[in-house]
Amino acid sequence: MSVTAIVGAQWGDEGKGRIIDYLAQRADVVIRFQGGDNAGHTVVNEFGRHALHLVPSGIFNPSTQNIIGTGCVVNPQSLLAEMEGLAAAGINCDNLWISTRAQMVMPYHPILDVLEEKARGKDSIGTTKRGIGPAYSDKSARSGLRIGDLLHPDWLEIRLDNALRTVNRKIEILGGEPVEGQEVFALLMEFREKLGDRIVDTTPMVRRFLETRADILLEGQLGVMRDLDWGIYPYVTSSNPTATFAPSGAGLPARCIDEVIGVVKAYSTAVGDGPFPTELFDDEGEKLREIGQEYGATTGRPRRCGWFDGVAISYAAWLNGMTGLAITKLDVLDHFEHIKVCTGYRLPSGEIVTDTMPDTPILYEVSPVYESWDGWLSSTSHCRSWDDLPEQARVYIQRLSELAGVPIAYVSVGAEREQMFAV
Numbered sequence: 001m002s003v004t005a006i007v008g009a010q011w012g013d014e015g016k017g018r019i020i021d022y023l024a025q026r027a028d029v030v031i032r033f034q035g036g037d038n039a040g041h042t043v044v045n046e047f048g049r050h051a052l053h054l055v056p057s058g059i060f061n062p063s064t065q066n067i068i069g070t071g072c073v074v075n076p077q078s079l080l081a082e083m084e085g086l087a088a089a090g091i092n093c094d095n096l097w098i099s100t101r102a103q104m105v106m107p108y109h110p111i112l113d114v115l116e117e118k119a120r121g122k123d124s125i126g127t128t129k130r131g132i133g134p135a136y137s138d139k140s141a142r143s144g145l146r147i148g149d150l151l152h153p154d155w156l157e158i159r160l161d162n163a164l165r166t167v168n169r170k171i172e173i174l175g176g177e178p179v180e181g182q183e184v185f186a187l188l189m190e191f192r193e194k195l196g197d198r199i200v201d202t203t204p205m206v207r208r209f210l211e212t213r214a215d216i217l218l219e220g221q222l223g224v225m226r227d228l229d230w231g232i233y234p235y236v237t238s239s240n241p242t243a244t245f246a247p248s249g250a251g252l253p254a255r256c257i258d259e260v261i262g263v264v265k266a267y268s269t270a271v272g273d274g275p276f277p278t279e280l281f282d283d284e285g286e287k288l289r290e291i292g293q294e295y296g297a298t299t300g301r302p303r304r305c306g307w308f309d310g311v312a313i314s315y316a317a318w319l320n321g322m323t324g325l326a327i328t329k330l331d332v333l334d335h336f337e338h339i340k341v342c343t344g345y346r347l348p349s350g351e352i353v354t355d356t357m358p359d360t361p362i363l364y365e366v367s368p369v370y371e372s373w374d375g376w377l378s379s380t381s382h383c384r385s386w387d388d389l390p391e392q393a394r395v396y397i398q399r400l401s402e403l404a405g406v407p408i409a410y411v412s413v414g415a416e417r418e419q420m421f422a423v
């Protein structure tokens with residue numbers, strides 16, 4: 001009987017998928033509110049291990065409805081591939097709905113993404129190359145096509161003609177091969193055939209859930225440090241992963257959110273370019289990557305690893321209005337004799353900042369101020385309650401909570417559904 005936003009509190013890949021899979025066991029509906037198939041939300045449960053890209057992480061619970069919300073950009077081709085993969089593993093996708101108003105990632109958007117990244121040269125963003133930036137750019141430029149357009153072929157054809165006039169010129173300028181309108185249209189008609197029944201105006205459904213006081217989970221993608229407005233611009237995604245934007249992307253009134261759970265790893269990781277103050281370039285970083293298996297769920301890229309960033313969590317907690325933290329991957333730290341936590345950034349002037357996030361050019365120049373904690377050097381993966389945790393692990397995560405100024409709501413000690421508990 002509440003509306004809970006689940007958001008990434010760092011640079012993405014915090015373990016949002018596993019938290020949502022766990023919470024969805026009691027949710028009536030899960031709504032993805034932004035992003036596209038740049039997401040890779042890993043869920044490990046009785047159905048196996050699945051990296052979800054567009055399908056909300058409530059799909060494993062047969063009584064939960066799953067909505068890809070208006071704030072998302074949807075690549076129908078990759079959605080269909082994902083649904084096929086789920087069906088092959090025995091997961092029923094009958095409860096999956098797509099908002100008519102969600103934007104479509106068109107076949108030319110990934111082409112543009114690759115060409116634009118190439119043109120950026122050494123200043124590339126390190127995107128997932130899924131066409132996310134170009135799709136959101138077209139949305140803002142009002143030349144995007146929406147998923148609901150598939151239901152109106154005459155309108156779709158006019159919109160496509162219109163879009164291609166600029167798109168093909170852009171592709172040519174950037175040195176690519178223009179796309180053929182007829183071919184794209186034929187492909188879109190295939191998508192209509194395969195997805196048509198799931199493309200609905202989700203507003204009445206969402207409104208009914210809210211009015212009947214259902215349990216609603218709002219699933220975010222990525223994390224605050226890559227938010228279009230509040231992240232390390234321009235090394236960000238093209239949408240807003242912060243909770244403030246969740247009701248808008250889901251089609252809910254702003255004041256409806258009851259809880260905001262910030263998902264946070266017990267250390268830091270990032271994929272893609274841009275400043276990352278606590279990044280480790282030594283054996284400790286390598287150890288985090290290997291024990292944590294820190295490789296991108298979408299692109300397979302090795303993730304950059306570092307110690308927990310207290311400045312970033314304080315910023316994330318404030319911006320999101322977090323009511324609770326879900327701390328993941330605590331077990332990865334089982335193997336460390338000493339664990340560091342960044343509590344401030346030293347600016348080139350010598351001043352230390354703790355409660356503001358410096359802007360991107362400054363962030364490149366800060367050095368993290370660390371405090372060091374003793375590790376617990378014992379396994380936490382079997383722990384199923386706060387009291388099961390080693391004393392030193394409790395002290396450590398209490399410190400993370402103190403830096404965030406937010407209480408701990410959940411702790412995860414392994415990727416499996418049951419390796420998690422409420423606090």
Ligand code: GDP
Pocket residue numbers: 008012013014015016017018039040041042043044222292296297328329330331332412413414415
């Ligand atoms: P998301 O994008 O935020 O959903 O996170 P990802 O799925 O991209 O990355 C998180 C990775 O950590 C996945 O491989 C998960 O299976 C794994 N994972 C999640 N929670 C835990 C945990 O508590 N312990 C361990 N060892 N792995 C975890």
Ligand code: IMO
Pocket residue numbers: 008011012013014038039040041125126127128129130131132133220221222223226235236237238270271272273297
């Ligand atoms: P989940 O939801 C981690 C990063 C890319 C790049 C920047 C922009 O699994 O946490 P984009 O393709 O969105 O234009 O890339 O954002 N990025 C992610 N990093 N997890 C993700 O999703 C990401 N989605 C995008 O690496 O730096």
Ligand code: MG
Pocket residue numbers: 012013014039040041042297
């Ligand atoms: Mg991920």
